[in-house]
Amino acid sequence: MLSIGDLSRRTGVKVPTIRYYEQMGLLPPEGRTEGNQRRYGHAGLERLAFIRHARDLGLPIEAIRELTALDGSDCAKAHPIAKRHLSDIRRRIEALRGLEAELARIAAACDGSEGACRTLAAFGDHDRCESSHGRS
Amino acid sequence: MLSIGDLSRRTGVKVPTIRYYEQMGLLPPEGRTEGNQRRYGHAGLERLAFIRHARDLGLPIEAIRELTALDGSDCAKAHPIAKRHLSDIRRRIEALRGLEAELARIAAACDGSEGACRTLAAFGDHDRCESSHGRS
DNA sequence: CCTAATTCCTCTAGCGGCTAGAGGTTCAAG
DNA sequence: CTTGAACCTCTAGCCGCTAGAGGAATTAGG
Structure with a gap:
């Protein structure tokens, strides 16, 4: 399980930005520790890469939400x-x-x-x- | 003398945007009426055209402030x-x-x-x- | 096992460059 | 003189973050 900092280091996306993406409904954490800290798995890592890539391409958050809402084959x-x-x-x-x-x-x-x-x-x-x- | 609306119609720049430029120190009005309304002259018209053009070119407000601060020959x-x-x-x-x-x-x-x-x-x-x- | 350093949490506010609205005043045409 | 359009100031919102406060949790070392 990855902490938000691990995720940040692996993707180059800043920690507050990751939390912002979550707030925007793009990247829910896999779960939380007892102490309320976010934990991510491999899926989260991939999803963040997807988001980051789409953002680099200039897609607005809204469009990315549309895309991630698709189940992956539509x-x-x-x-x-x-x-x-x-x-x-x-x-x-x-x-x-x-x-x-x-x-x-x-x-x-x-x-x-x-x-x-x-x-x-x-x-x-x-x-x-x-x-x-x-x-x- | 031109009202802010006249200026807006002649340049295509929206009224609130003109006020915003003034607030940013780019476009002081030539004066005000007794009733406190902005009045502009030919200089204002030219200056707004300058600002608008520079903005269209993508220059940030800050750069435009630098440029308009120059006396015109520097x-x-x-x-x-x-x-x-x-x-x-x-x-x-x-x-x-x-x-x-x-x-x-x-x-x-x-x-x-x-x-x-x-x-x-x-x-x-x-x-x-x-x-x-x-x-x- | 305890301490100290680091990371994490939430919340709020700010950036640039406008845009929109509320609520009130002034102007110009008839 | 009346009406209605245009004006005024002020505040708040947009996007996509970014930064900071103030506090809780985790982790590494002794």
Whole structure:
């Protein structure tokens, strides 16, 4: 049986975060000691890895709750969650690419040693950027 | 003179958000009416556009405060802020690209009509992903 | 077996960047 | 002058944690 600290060390997830996941209904402990301390087994370890991985992928807690509520074989439900999130990620990448281009333009605006600064002006200037970012 | 609502309509920034920016020290109103309502001029409009643009670019409030504190010509200080943020954006794009690849793999895991679901398994499986994402 | 150090417990509050609502005042049009 | 829209301040909530207080349990060493 693993203590919450053991679980933390093995997964790299901080102790308060593990308790937070439990509070969110993602990771109930296998049991408690007489003194009320959480104990986890192998299943808990795997489940936390699952949660952590999904979080790293950017899935919100809510989506993870949906996934973990599935009994482990209900693909028809799991698949659209993954797909939805994939298109979400792609949208974010596109947005960031636009920002990257523009920030590069801004950062370049004063690389030389010209007279007046144009970096600040570039920050305020939305007209020059092709991509219509933001305002979401 | 523009009311806060006028400013909101012209920039697309919501009224409470404008008040929030003021609270954060980014956008002091030009003045107030006798009845204590905020009034803005052209400068306020430009400043809000600047703030909004910088926010769209992902700059944190703190960085924007640094920028707006510059008197408008201190490029030596503005430039590193832009550069720092550019590398930040690039890092985020790289991370997202890794996640995209992995989510695509996950979403593909059960596209067919095979027997067992692998989408869920793929969510929990960190070993198969080349990119070492997350854990930051 | 006892002590001391470490880990654990719960609870509350804070972060950033807003957003929403209550409850009251001021403004502008008719 | 009346109405209704827009304004004011203040407080609380969102997400996903993170940090700290104050106290109880566990574990290692003597």
